[in-house]
Amino acid sequence: MHIDLSRNSSVKLYLQIAKTLADRIQSGLLPQGTKLPSVRHLSSLLAVSPVTVSKAYAELESIHLVTCTQGKGCYVAEPSVAVQREGAQDLSWQMSLIDYLPRAQLWRNFNHSRQFPYSFHIAAIQPELLPTREIIADTQRLSSGNPDAMAAYGTFEGDLALREVFADHLNERGICTVAEQLLVTSGAQQGIDLVARTFVGSGDVVYMEAPTYTGAIDVFTSRGAKVIMIPMDEQGMRIDILTRLCDTHPPKLIYTIPTFHNPTGVTLTMARRTQLLDLAQSYHCLIVEDDPFSDLYYKTKPPLSIKAHDQSGHVIYIKSFSKTVAPGCRIACVAATGSVMDRLVAAKSTTDLGSPLLTQKALLPFIRNRLDQHLVWLREQMRDRLTVALHTLQRYAPPEVSWYAPEGGLNVWIKLPPNVDIPELERLADREGVSFLPGAVCYAGGMDSNHIRISFSYADKETLKTGLHKLCRLLGELLDHSVIVERKPIL
Numbered sequence: 001m002h003i004d005l006s007r008n009s010s011v012k013l014y015l016q017i018a019k020t021l022a023d024r025i026q027s028g029l030l031p032q033g034t035k036l037p038s039v040r041h042l043s044s045l046l047a048v049s050p051v052t053v054s055k056a057y058a059e060l061e062s063i064h065l066v067t068c069t070q071g072k073g074c075y076v077a078e079p080s081v082a083v084q085r086e087g088a089q090d091l092s093w094q095m096s097l098i099d100y101l102p103r104a105q106l107w108r109n110f111n112h113s114r115q116f117p118y119s120f121h122i123a124a125i126q127p128e129l130l131p132t133r134e135i136i137a138d139t140q141r142l143s144s145g146n147p148d149a150m151a152a153y154g155t156f157e158g159d160l161a162l163r164e165v166f167a168d169h170l171n172e173r174g175i176c177t178v179a180e181q182l183l184v185t186s187g188a189q190q191g192i193d194l195v196a197r198t199f200v201g202s203g204d205v206v207y208m209e210a211p212t213y214t215g216a217i218d219v220f221t222s223r224g225a226k227v228i229m230i231p232m233d234e235q236g237m238r239i240d241i242l243t244r245l246c247d248t249h250p251p252k253l254i255y256t257i258p259t260f261h262n263p264t265g266v267t268l269t270m271a272r273r274t275q276l277l278d279l280a281q282s283y284h285c286l287i288v289e290d291d292p293f294s295d296l297y298y299k300t301k302p303p304l305s306i307k308a309h310d311q312s313g314h315v316i317y318i319k320s321f322s323k324t325v326a327p328g329c330r331i332a333c334v335a336a337t338g339s340v341m342d343r344l345v346a347a348k349s350t351t352d353l354g355s356p357l358l359t360q361k362a363l364l365p366f367i368r369n370r371l372d373q374h375l376v377w378l379r380e381q382m383r384d385r386l387t388v389a390l391h392t393l394q395r396y397a398p399p400e401v402s403w404y405a406p407e408g409g410l411n412v413w414i415k416l417p418p419n420v421d422i423p424e425l426e427r428l429a430d431r432e433g434v435s436f437l438p439g440a441v442c443y444a445g446g447m448d449s450n451h452i453r454i455s456f457s458y459a460d461k462e463t464l465k466t467g468l469h470k471l472c473r474l475l476g477e478l479l480d481h482s483v484i485v486e487r488k489p490i491l
Contacts, residue, residue: 003016003017003020003021003046004020004202004224005017005046005048006203013048013052014052014053014055014056014059015056015059017042017046017048017052017053017056018056018057018059018060019445021036021056021060021065021066022060022063022065023221023445024101025060025065025066025076026065026105027105027218027441029101030076031076032076032077032078033075033076033078034075034076035073035074035075036057036066036073036074036075036076038073039053039054039057057074060074061074064077065077101222105214105217105218105441116433116434116435117433117434117463117467118432118433118434118435118459118463118464118466118467118468118470118471119435119458119459120434120435120436120437120454120455120456120458120459120467120468120471121435121436121437121453121454121455122435122455122458123262123323123409123410123411123455123457124323124327124410124455124457124458125323125324125327125378125382125410125457125458126457126458126459126460128460129378129381130324130325130326130327131325131326131366131370131374132326134366134370135325135326135329135362135363135366138362138363138365138366139358139362142358142361142362143358146361152357153353153354153357154354154355154356154357154360155354156345156348156349156353156354157180157182157183157184157345157348157354158182158183158184158185158333158354158355158360159184159357159360159361159364160179161364162184162360162361162363162364162367163179163180163182163184163333164179165364165367165368166179166182166184166319166333166367167179167181167182169319169367169371170182170317170319170333170335173294173304173305173308174304174305174308175305175307175308175317175335176308177335181335181336181337181341182333182334182335183333183334183336183341183344183345183348184331184332184333184354184355184360185318185331185332185333185334185348185355186330186331186332186352186355186356187320187322187330187331187332188290188292188318188319188320188322188332189215189219190330190332190351191318191332191333191334192215192216192219192255192288192290192318193219193351194334194344194347194348194351195253195286195288195316195318195334195344196219196220196222196223196225197223197347197351198343198344198346198347199252199253199286199343200220200223200225200252200253201223201224201225202223202224202225203224203225203226204223204224204225204226204252204253205225205226205228205249205250205251205252205253206220206225206226206227206228206251206252206253206254206255207227207228207229207230207242207245207246207251207253207254207255208220208227208228208229208230208254208255208256208444209229209230209232209236209237209255209256209257209261210229210230210231210232210443211229211232211263211264211439211442211443211449211451212229212255212257212261212262212263212442212443213257213262213263213290213442214437214441214442216255216290217442217443217444220255221444225252226249227444228245228249229443229444230242230245232261232264232266233266234266234404235266235268235269235272236258236261236266236267236268236269236272237256237258237268237272237276239272239275239276239279242254242276242279243275243279246279246283250283250285251280251283251285252285252286253285253286253287253288254276254279254280254285254286254287254288255287255288255290256268256276256287256288256289256290256306257289257290257291257292257293258273258276258289258291258305258306259291259293259294259302259303259305259408260293260294260296260297260302260406260407260408260409261409262292262293262409262411263411263413263437263439263442263451263453264404264406264411264413265404265405265406265407265408265409265411265412265413266404266406267302267303267407267408268303269303270303270304273303273306273309274309276306277306277309277310277314277315280314280315281312281314285314286314286315286316286340287306287310287314287315287316288315288316288318289305289306289307289315289316289317289318290318291305291317291318291319291320292319292320292323293323293408293409293410294408295324295375295379296324296375296378296379296382296408296409296410297379297407297408298379298382298383298386298407298408299407299408300407302407302408305317307335313336313337313338313340315336316334316335316336316340316344317334317335317336318332318333318334318335319332319333319334319335320332321333321363321367321371323410324374324375324378325363325366325367325371325374326363329359329362329363330355330359331355331359331360331363382410382456382457384461385456385457385459385461385464386406386412386456388456388461388464388465389412389454389456389464389468390403390405390412392464392465392468392469392472393412393414393468393472396468396469396472396473397414397472397475398472398475398476398479400416400417400479401414401415401416401417401472401475402414402415403415410455410456410457411453411454411455411456412453412454412455412456413439413451413453414451414452414453414454415450415451416450416451416452416475417450417479418450419479420450420475420478420479421478422438422439422440422449422450422452423438424478425452425474425475425478426438428474428477428478429470429471429474432470432471432474433467434467434470434471434474436452436453436454436471437452437453437454437455438452439451439452439453454468454471
């Protein structure tokens, strides 16, 4: 078990150990019932005193993440039936294998194997609204008439024709680019990972919004980065706080979702986008602009991307096409210039030798000829679902519950009263077939949060209404409301 310890940090060593183990437990990397390394073994492995490890285990026991018994050792709390079952395999030896995964909240909280009648935890679009049949038909025509797509490797950068179409798409949205400045990746998640493995090492400072996309936290944490989270308000990331912190902790990279932010739905103002770019230029650092949602606006178009104003190559722009077209195809593009792009292509080549050519060729006709029309229709569908979600919350949510009404994207960020036990709400909701994303997983270090995120995009309107009504009823029960007062709907 590998744990990065900063011996010059103001945070005591036993708290650093406890935090890393807590991340592993809460994200499922250390399952219930797992026996932790002995105090003697872990102290030897980390070159710390046995007292330090004992204090770390005591800290974890005090927050009910582990149970320790004299003579038997420490175990992740609430052993599962599978671990205790007679005759089960003894896999305890695996704990001696060193890994470098400090956290995996994305894996735990976006588990597709579990099916919920009311799935609000995943920011994905209802499959019936996606052009699946058209893309399958294009794939069949391609595979039968063009066997080279199956028999040949693609280039590391991605299919040239597809990159040219992506370049047209971005140019129409104010980003001046050409195919040679684009890299096709297997989804935006791979784009984030390529940036991290190329430019982020142990101890490098990465700034992110608080809260932010869980998958990005997982990636940068796994690289050993020092992640510093910047609070947000209704105008987006607080650039004034970021500026003050940069004086003490110069950034290597700033990761942001400026447009219809995930999970909050907030959009960074144009003034702050300019300030952020100025800051990156002054510190010679990179901005990673993650843009999964800018095409899903429901009132007016959002501000131009930060990349659209970048004249000196400080912005790496990641645009996902998976969510709006075909999640199973995992297609995104990364826009960058100069040696930054060269290094990203080199990283891509050592990762997978290039994204599958068949997938790229199959998506090309739809993205070239029908994407814009599809997006117009999809915006109407998502706008209707957002309206249903907001009306249902307005009518049935307890008065102490509030939320941010986004103007785009797929999510609503809901603030609960501090006395709501979110793990208990999860357990109750699970029995009702309702899922949501706990806000705590959207913070580095598993910070406590009295927020949850619901995605309104995966269910049809009736299912959405019924599921949110159930969730509001459960909130009322937790808040000791015997009756939920029906509010007047939003006009």
